[in-house]
Amino acid sequence: PVHPKVAKDWAGAVDKLRLGGSHDFLPGGAAPKSGDMFRLPALAATLKKIARDGSRGFYEGSVAADIVATLRARGGLHTEEDFFNGRTVAEFVDPITLSWHGHDVWQCPPNGQGLLVLMLLGMLEGYGDAPDGPMGVTRIHRHLEAARLAYRDRDTFLADPSLADVPVEKLLDRKYLGDLRKLIRDDRAMSTLPDAGSASPVHADTVYLCVVDKDGNACSFINSLFQGFGSGILAPNAGVMLQNRGFGFRYERGHRNCIAGNKRPLHTIIPGMVTQNGRAVMPYGVMGGHYQPVGQSWFLDNFLRYGMDIQEAIDSPRIFGYQGPIEAERGFPASVTNGLRALGHNVQEAAGPHGGGQAIYIDHARGVLVGGSDPRKDGLALGY
Template identity: 70%
Template sequence: MRDFHFPGRSPVLATHGMAATSMPAATLAALDVLRAGGNALDAAVAAVAVLCVVEPASTGIGGDCFCLYAPAGQKKVVALNGSGRAPAAATIDWYEKHGIAALENTSAHAVTVPGAISAWETLLAAHGTKGLDELLQPAIAYAEQGHPIHSRVANDWIGAIPKLQKNGTHKFLPNGGAPKMGDMFVQAELAATLKAIAKHGSKAFYEGPIAADMVAALRARGGLHTEADFAAGRTAAQFVDPITIDWQGRQVWQCPPNGQGLLVLMILGMLEGYGPAPDGALGTTRLHRHIEACRLAFRDRDAFLADPGQVEVPVGKLLDRSYLEELRRMIRDDAAMKHMPAAGESALPVHADTVYLCVVDRDGNACSFINSLFEGFGSGILAEKSGVMLQNRGFGFRLERGHPNCIAPNKRPMHTIIPGMVTQDGEAVMPYGVMGGHFQPMGHSLFLTNHFDYGLDIQEAIDLARIFPFKGKVQAERGIPADVIDRLNRMGHAVEHVDKPHGGGQAIFIDRKRGVLVGGSDPRKDGLALGY
């Protein structure tokens, strides 16, 4: 239990249903759906559609989606991959011929065909009880009538001004700058697009005038996209077999590659051999071990992770217990590793924006849902007639011939967004997630061990200060104690403070013995958990 002398908030408790999102309007939209008889998946789609309007730096219908869903009473976890693909013309030969050695985050070449709308429709057809015609209405209202800008959204917007200026996205720079907290922001073109999707489904997005507008915006900036690429994107979302690891008598679930959820399972598998560290959740030993396990997992990510539809990804080998034990033996408690035996630190940028939400309904269906443009405002390319901001997920590709994650026609890039789910005895225990680009595997594993290893309640486990090894540095939030930072530096870590906190997260614990839902939402964002 938290110390009530200090700032913070308690976990949220409810019995019938609960939603946790990064914006109050989205949480309320989800609860409205639950109270109107919809299930957890219906509520999640309504909530994420609202987030695509009111948190535009982090997510949008021009982005991608992944979902884990645990249907009540079925003792299974369903995974959906809603990530988009590169254009059919995106060959490494083309990039080499044109002297392009690296992708730029604001380039049309960093844009893959958005997968979110395909994913929403596919999920609802399989597991929902309501349609897009009903579930998109709250989002349409916010886009058409406007919504007030919240604090974290306003802060993120300021950081994206150069990107928006570079790509001429003036509609998102009212009066030449970012809107301030409390300013109203209207997206009339996006409202019209959402109305078309509500009426005609995904066909309205991937074919016809809306798709033509997106293609025109990309072609005008040198993109290789065609309307045929977008038409093919309508059926891109796929149900896939989730991956899992047994951990402390529970099962932790992730979507398989091309997402990086595999790393969560690897980190947990390495750390389980230790048990809780003797110095507690913010102790030097605990953080050092976690940093080193993360470094090893990211080494393997950058060597192997790619689209399994086009290359072989050795998931079984990477999750093999003997292999994880071998990795754990590389970690010394008295010093940081100076050299990795194979691929080094990630070459990808750390800063990214995403939304994560989770919902549990009265029947016990549990939904873990993540939707993203990748970096803030994605590519910064706006299809102006349709109001669609386009992602820059293709920035996750490499232009390195022969690398598993090299760009190729109709290929999915290595993806950072990862929803999480915990089950026990076949039943959902907790949908959870921690957003934040490349930080997400570290965030997932920190949160889970905070709660299950160190006994922090759901909200405390989300709140606790975070740390992340990246590009040879260890990026620490300001809440990491100074003496711990000093000891980590003396062990060989190069610790630096970060300007922006690491990610944000939500979780709902299902206490089946007492019939209670326990939720938490990250103070690093503007949202909250609510139940009824």
């Protein structure tokens, strides 16, 4: 059955699905309504094939052939050999980490943007508790300004590390992060930003889940087509909706993240993990495209610094601005939004919620798991 939140998003993607020829997703020519039963037998068959044959069930044979034929019919230059070679592109990587408030926070390395979570936490670490509280103007202003600096560096440096130099060590250097923090003034927003990599004065269609088993093994998992329904192009026989992650590339020649063959774009999806004394204590994640680093750092600050319980830390109102106005969810009082405007922030009410989060806290001392699930989405915390 189709969930109300999914039905709302589906209705907003009808034109894309029609242009993409994805008629299987528009039964009777319209998006399914809340409560409708929706089936994808072709996709079910593909998933069974993958379960039986592993990655070969996707990257070779009939599924790959259908995807290639679909793309070539639209002018693509893809070949089945490209898909076969794709099996060798995926790799195990070493995560990156930052120690913060007695915990170790772990992220996937570039080409993903998890680096920004660690940068934001590193910048914010030098502050004590905000004088006007966790939902006051000061803390929110500092977080917004730190995000402007972190995203500035992301858009300059993040790319496929196998083809470009991504200066992870410099960007996580405590002195560098401390120097960035010194650029942030509590009395006004920065009118301009220094060049990327400098601290000299001069700013979604994702699914996340986490699981902890009886032995304390924890998994933090995220997947996304990028925009809603990805490209909107369906490989009909395989039932596979094709993503549009290439959106993360740049067209600027010479840029680290410029589009090229056999290259991975900047990636927004970032599963998170927190450990303490070598043990997993919390798999967590926040969906929402570009918002994810801000959302994760906001959640961790709520939970680890300000002592909110896990659900309260997820529910807390969110605010975000990237290449445009600052968009505040409705939960902020006028005194806060007006206070931010007085500091120079262009604050507007967000048209919808920012992202959605999930987390499981492993309370080793009491031997219990504490789950939190975001009401902005259709997930839930479920024990078994």
